[in-house]
Amino acid sequence: MNNEIEEAPLSTTAERRAVTQVAGVAPGQEWAIVARGLKREYDMGGEIVRALRGVDIAVRRNEYVAIMGPSGSGKSTLMNLIGCLDTPDAGEYWLNGTLVSDMSDDQLAHVRNKEIGFVFQTFNLLPRSTALQNVELPLVYAGVGSEERRARAKEALERVELGERMDHRPNELSGGQRQRVAIARALVNRPAILLADEPTGNLDSRTSEDIMRVFSGLSDHGQTVIMVTHEPDIAAHARRVIVLRDGVVETDERKETFHERLTAFGSSVVG
Amino acid sequence: MRFYEAVRLALSMIRVQKLKSFFTLLGVMIGVMFLIAVVSIVEGMGHYMQDDLMGKLIPINTFNLRQTPNVTLGGVDRATWQEWQRRPRIKEEDIAPVLAALSPGTRAAVVSQDNLMVESRYVPKPKQVDASNVTAPWFDIKKMGVTEGRVFTAQEDALGAPVVVIGTDVASYFFPSVDPIGRELKVGHIPYTVIGIAESQGSVFGISLDKFIVAPYNSPLKRLTNRHGVIDGIMIQSSDETTMLANEDAVRSVMRTRRKLLPQQKDNFVLETSDQDLEFWNKIKGYLVVAGIALPAIGLVVGAIVIMNIMLVAVAERTAEIGVRKALGARRQDILAQFLVESATLSTLGSAIGVVCGIGISAIIASVSPLPTHVALWSIVVSVMLGAGVGIAAGVYPASRAALLDPITALRAE
Incomplete structure (x- = not known):
């Protein structure tokens, strides 16, 4: 299609600079995510589907970003790339200052373990394990000893106000509680980004609001949150909304707080 | 992920699906059970052969100089048998040179x-009855004591006194209501005085070893047991194995010289040891052990196929779980280890149950049949290792399929 669309609109100068600089230098610790020219194609029975056709994104630490777009816009593909579940065919992806786009499967597994907390639409808890055991799981793969694991998993469950239901299995919990367990599991290894894929897709509107409050609270405490959703009222909770269409970024809008504007200004002056 | 975490996970999986796990384990369980049971029978027979049977017939560090072997456990082919029949008998005049060649301290x-x-x-x-005339050291060599009376002395032997020591069966048959000591027993119309009743020698394959009488070598019995000047053999007991080998060499060379055998000619006598007699048994035992392992192996192969199937089903059922684990940071080797440990735990558990059942069966066989059984430690070790090995072998393919799953595809599975 139109080649000009691949020149993605970036909202601030600093972001533009971050993205253009990645080719030369590693982005600083200020950026949770810097992605440049991400492309991903799938072979669907002989037909090549170009799911992402050159996406540039820069997400600062502590940002709360929603990624929207109609189905087929490439938002799931982008989420998989951001979540290090997949690698791009072209382009560079820096996560928390590390180039991850060329990593091997096992290296990616390590990055997922350390840097990314997943929250899924279908919660994806292990059905036979208790809430506590589910939350402990990332720590198991991180090689944390059982006592520390237990303590940290408890703490994470208490953060999502599920301290009393630790020994319940997923089928003994409500949808909202399950998603809270999933959030606790995502947070337990102190990841760089919390990556949520339609986190309220299987919840009623009241529970959805509840979960959104949890996300806002985490964001207020400095957690970088990236959320993929197709519901505008859910996306409205985020402070920045990136809309994808046909494999490229269509719009990237932010509701900047005064503080954020100030730091953005500061960094653009200093940088 | 640490090993014990994986084992704990596997055990919890097994606990959740008790019935399914049980059926999965059945193949391995039955295989191992038969392995243990068959090996216990073979080992039991072996112990019996070695300790009870041969120990009674040919004592430790002892060999018999004879024309032909006394004990032939394996059946003998025709040619060998004919060769044996052509051999000269052992003669009385062989005794002195043979005894002179023995190391001091030899009985x-x-x-x-x-x-x-x-x-x-x-x-x-x-x-x-089994009637023998022997020289006095015979009792020492056989470690045969008496329950009543006494054994005969070298003097009685030298004098050829008509006295006998009898086995318990002989005592109970011929003297049903009287004390046999001092009473008469007639052999070939010559009366012998019973001077002792030997300790019970037990039985071999249900045949009593207590139907015997023993008289001094020079007693009149000598004329009935063999032609004049001919003996059956000399039983030679050395103090230890090395001396026994030396004595064997000495006796062999004396006998060969006496019979003027050329170097290329084979011995026309036998130095019979318990090892020789057990050779045949050891051969049979080899076959039995192979059979005892081959048959259960079929069970184990079936078990392995079942386990592989179940593990493939488990991987398919738990694709979403694998996706989640991968998303949360499980590497390929973690997933591989998880499923390998699960199948190994499953089949090791099966083999452990099999071991218990096998020991049970062996105990039952021992108590209801005359077959002696003896559970061999090595068979337990082999079983448990086989169990783990079968589990790992059966788990490799399913586990590697799980490990190679694409996390995105796996996560999408529900």
């Missing part, structure tokens, strides 16, 4: 034996 007893009709006045019907 030797001359033996002449036949099955003879024996009668007593207390029982109307005579009966055939």
Whole structure:
């Protein structure tokens, strides 16, 4: 299609600079995510589907970003790339200052373990394990000893106000509680980004609001949150909304707080 | 992920699906059970052969100089048998040179034996018993004591006194209601005085070893057991194995010289040891052990196929779980290890149950049948290792399929 669309609109100068600089230098610790020219194609029975056709994104630490777009816009593909579940065919992806786009499967597994907390639409808890055991799981793969694991998993469950239901299995919990367990599991290894894929897709509107409050609270405490959703009222909770269409970024809008504007200004002056 | 975490996870999986796990384990369980049971029978027979049977017939560090072997456990082919029949007998005049060649401290007893009709006045019907005339050291070599009376002395032997030591069966048959000591037993119309009753020697394959009488070598019995000047053999007991080998060499060279055998000619006598007699048994035992392992192996192969199937089903059922684990940071090797440990735990558990059942079966066999059984430690070790090995072998393919799953595809599975 139109080649000009691949020149993605970036909202601030600093972001533009971050993205253009990645080719030369590693982005600083200020950026949770810097992605440049991400492309991903799938072979669907002989037909090549170009799911992402050159996406540039820069997400600062502590940002709360929603990624929207109609189905087929490439938002799931982008989420998989951001979540290090997949690698791009072209382009560079820096996560928390590390180039991850060329990593091997096992290296990616390590990055997922350390840097990314997943929250899924279908919660994806292990059905036979208790809430506590589910939350402990990332720590198991991180090689944390059982006592520390237990303590940290408890703490994470208490953060999502599920301290009393630790020994319940997923089928003994409500949808909202399950998603809270999933959030606790995502947070337990102190990841760089919390990556949520339609986190309220299987919840009623009241529970959805509840979960959104949890996300806002985490964001207020400095957690970088990236959320993929197709519901505008859910996306409205985020402070920045990136809309994808046909494999490229269509719009990237932010509701900047005064503080954020100030730091953005500061960094653009200093940088 | 640490090993014990994986084992704990596997055990919890098994606990959740008790019935399914049980059926999965059945193949391995049955295989191992038969392995343990068959090996216990073979080992039991072996112990029996070695300790009870051969120990009674040919004592430790002992060999018999004979024309032909006394004990032939394996059946003998025709040609060998004919060769044996052509051999010269051992003669009385061989005794002195052979005894002279032995190391000091070696015990030797001359033996002449036949099955003879024996009668007593207390029982109307005579009966055939195993009658031997032996020199006095025979009792020491056989470690045969008496429960009543005494054994005969070297003097009685030298004098050829008509006295006998009898086995318990002989005592109870010929003297049903009287004390046999001092009473008469007639062999070939010559009366012998019973001076002792030997300790019970037990039985071999249900055949009693207590149907015997023993008289001094020079007693009149000598004329009935063998032709004049001919003996059955000399039983030679050395103090230890090395001396025994030296004695064997000495006796062999004496006998070969006496019989003027050329170097290329084979011995025309036998130095019979318990090891020789057990050779045949060891051969059989080899076959039995192979059979005892081959049959259960079929069970184990079936078990392995079942386990592989179940693990493939488990991987398919838990694709979403694998996706989640991968998303949360499980590497390929973590997933591989998880499923390998699960299948290994499953089948090791099966083999452990099999071991218990096998020991049970072996105990039952031992108590209801005359077959002696002896559970061998090595068979337990082999079983448990086989169990783990079968599990790992059966788990490799399913586990590697799980490990190679694409996390995105896996996560999408529900």
